[in-house]
Amino acid sequence: MVLAAQGKKINQISIDEIDWLTKLRRGLEETRKGFVTELLDKLGDDPLTPESLDDLETLLIRADVGIDSTDKVISSLRTKLNEEVVGGEAGIKFLKKELKLIIDKPIKDSGSDLLVPQKGKLNVWLLVGVNGVGKTTTLGKLAYLSSKSNYKTLIAAADTFRAAAVEQLKVWGDRSNVDVISNKSKNADPAAVVFDAINSAKKRNVDLLLVDTAGRLQTKNNLMDELAKIKKIIDKKVPDAIVESLLVLDASQGQNGLKQAKSFAKSADLSGAIITKLDGTSRGGVSLAVSEEVNLPIRFIGAGEGIKDLRPFNSYEFVEAMLADK
Incomplete structure (x- = not known):
């Protein structure tokens, strides 16, 4: 199968891949409107607080991320807040990492990052x-x-x-x-x-x-x-x-x-x-x-x-x- 653009430098990504990334970003625009814009407005550059985590929890659930996923992300963030001060930008970076971990787990459990046909068999x-x-x-x-x-x-x-x-x-x-x-x-x-x-x-x-x-x-x-x-x-x-x-x-x-x-x-x-x-x-x-x-x-x-x-x-x-x- 055609591989995704992850890990490639800009000059290594084909026009077709750039078109897809642009389309995916546009496709998720409605999800962003109901989630990221409000999230960034709430967090800004200020350090995360227990109250802002409550707001984040509500936003994640509203974006259909699911109760279990939301609980896992919020729990990880609360743990991190107990260890250090986390600013808004660092909070977004940490959130991205946590969401990727959640979505990657079943893929890793399957033993195959990409589903591709195996040659030599039907x-x-x-x-x-x-x-x-x-x-x-x-x-x-x-x-x-x-x-x-x-x-x-x-x-x-x-x-x-x-x-x-x-x-x-x-x-x-x-x-x-x-x-x-x-x-x-x-x-x-x-x-x-x-x-x-x-x-x-x-x-x-x-x-x-x-x-x-x-x-x-x-x-x-x-x-x-x-x-x-x-x-x-x-x-x-x-x-x-x-x-x-x-x-x-x-x-x-x-x-x-x-x-x-x-x-x-x-x-x-x-x-x-x-x-x-x-x-x-x-x-x-x-x-x-x-x-x-x-x-x-x-x-x-x-x-x-x-x-x-x-x-x-x-x-x-x-x-x-x-x-x-x-």
């Missing part, structure tokens, strides 16, 4: 989530990113419940130059579509098979059973396949997205999350809540409607964009 990525979070669009963007990163990619249109899903995927497939395996029968068995896609992937020596699934509520047993059936077919057909179940979450849903993550984590074997629609929402902090309260690594984020507007997640970029003061 990688199968299942995209799951409720209706309306952008699974199909996200899959199309993943197909583009994977193809441009020189991974041989194939799409399985296993959302057979939504009439427009297959046609929508075919449009994305054409834009990404990636083939789509589908079943023309009405209400076709999603597991059968995945069966055919695996056969095709093996014949073509595909690196990455992306599977679109029907929007499901974690309380709907039949749909969750269908997901389990798909996984059984993958295990049977390709026992050594590397399978990832990625939960797609809409950032604009805030704490509802966190509830979805908690529920899906109980009923599906999730390995990561993709946060979409970060542009134009004041609830970008939910990414931290998902990291802390579900211990789910965030693998990709979307901040725009264009085909290039999905990138591998980078905590440094994200926190810097969210807490930018301009």
Whole structure:
């Protein structure tokens, strides 16, 4: 996959990467408006006090950072205040560090900083989530990113419940130059579509098979059973396949997205999350809540409607964009 710009000098960052960083910063503008501007106004250059920490706690919760994440950050800051005087600028720097630690923990626990297909084996990525979070669009963007990163990619249109899903995927497939395996029968068995896609992937020596699934509520047993059936077919057909179940979450849903993550984590074997629609929402902090309260690594984020507007997640970029003061 295309690597993020973290750690690179300015003259080493491509125009494409600069465009993405600018877009991410703009996308998180609403989160900043409801958080950083007020935070900087409250803190200024004065030393942090117990009262200013109370204000910070309120701001973090309002930004959908989550109760657990907020408690952890505030507790760390209180400890630091007992050791030394911390000015406003130093407080922001310390806050950035704490937020990065929270969001990086599940990524480090997973043993892999970046989710990339492993060459020499079939990688199968299942995209799951409720209706309306952008699974199909996200899959199309993943197909583009994977193809441009020189991974041989194939799409399985296993959302057979939504009439427009297959046609929508075919449009994305054409834009990404990636083939789509589908079943023309009405209400076709999603597991059968995945069966055919695996056969095709093996014949073509595909690196990455992306599977679109029907929007499901974690309380709907039949749909969750269908997901389990798909996984059984993958295990049977390709026992050594590397399978990832990625939960797609809409950032604009805030704490509802966190509830979805908690529920899906109980009923599906999730390995990561993709946060979409970060542009134009004041609830970008939910990414931290998902990291802390579900211990789910965030693998990709979307901040725009264009085909290039999905990138591998980078905590440094994200926190810097969210807490930018301009």
